[in-house]
Amino acid sequence: MTKQNVDNEQHGVEAENLDATLNPETENAKSANVAEESATETDTMAEPATPTAEELVAEWKDKYVRLQAEFDNYRKRTLREKMELVETGGQDVLKAVLPVVDDVQRAVEAMAKSDDVEALRKGVELIAQKFTETLKQKKVVAIEAKGLPFDEELMEAVAKFPAGEEQKGKVIDVVQTGYMLGDKVLRFAKVVVGE
Numbered sequence: 001m002t003k004q005n006v007d008n009e010q011h012g013v014e015a016e017n018l019d020a021t022l023n024p025e026t027e028n029a030k031s032a033n034v035a036e037e038s039a040t041e042t043d044t045m046a047e048p049a050t051p052t053a054e055e056l057v058a059e060w061k062d063k064y065v066r067l068q069a070e071f072d073n074y075r076k077r078t079l080r081e082k083m084e085l086v087e088t089g090g091q092d093v094l095k096a097v098l099p100v101v102d103d104v105q106r107a108v109e110a111m112a113k114s115d116d117v118e119a120l121r122k123g124v125e126l127i128a129q130k131f132t133e134t135l136k137q138k139k140v141v142a143i144e145a146k147g148l149p150f151d152e153e154l155m156e157a158v159a160k161f162p163a164g165e166e167q168k169g170k171v172i173d174v175v176q177t178g179y180m181l182g183d184k185v186l187r188f189a190k191v192v193v194g195e
Contacts (some may be wrong), residue, residue, distance in 0.1 A: 093138055100131045135179075143178035143189045145171045152177060156188040163194030170194050 049083070105190045107123050114120060135141070143154050149170055150157060159173055178189030 025153045034060065096134050096138060097131075100127065100134055103127045103130060138181075140179055140181050140186065143180055145174050145189045145191050147171060150191070150193045154180075154185060154189060155191050157193045159192045159194075160195045161192050169193035 104127055107120070107127055110123065111120055133140075145155055147170060155171065155178065161168075161172055163172055171192070172194045173192040174189055175192065176187075176190040179186040
């Protein structure tokens with residue numbers, strides 16, 4: 001800035017101050033204008049625009065539509081997840097059983113080539129033991145029934161057999177073994193009950 005511009009600016013400020021001192025009405029007019037402007041700004045700040053009924057209806061309708069779409073997406077996602085669980089739910093059990101299936105196939109091949117009955121019998125016993133252990137790992141256990149009192153929650157009576165007073169109401173024979181998964185019955189034991 002040049003010295004003349006600085007002087008003019010200083011003189012301009014001094015001129016305004018001098019004008020205000022000599023003419024108080026000008027200062028009052030400026031103050032009134034500033035007061036009106038700030039009052040107008042205060043009015044607009046203090047009172048927010050009230051939405052009309054149509055705007056409120058549109059806002060709530062939009063919220064409702066969004067909520068309905070969100071719920072629909074949630075329902076579809078959970079349904080898809082349930083379908084995936086149904087399709088792949090038994091996958092780990094089947095993977096655990098596959099080695100036993102391999103052993104059975106090897107035993108069948110060995111039976112075709114061998115005449116040693118004792119070795120074949122031991123092999124089949126080992127396969128049965130391995131299969132039982134695999135089921136236990138998956139929390140599947142056989143229902144013990146023979147010699148125990150008949151329990152209708154675990155067993156299904158397929159026949160009654162006269163067995164005397166000491167065997168009355170007890171399981172004499174197991175026709176088909178029952179199994180439980182934890183506390184749930186997978187298959188009821190089919191038994192012969194004494195009467």
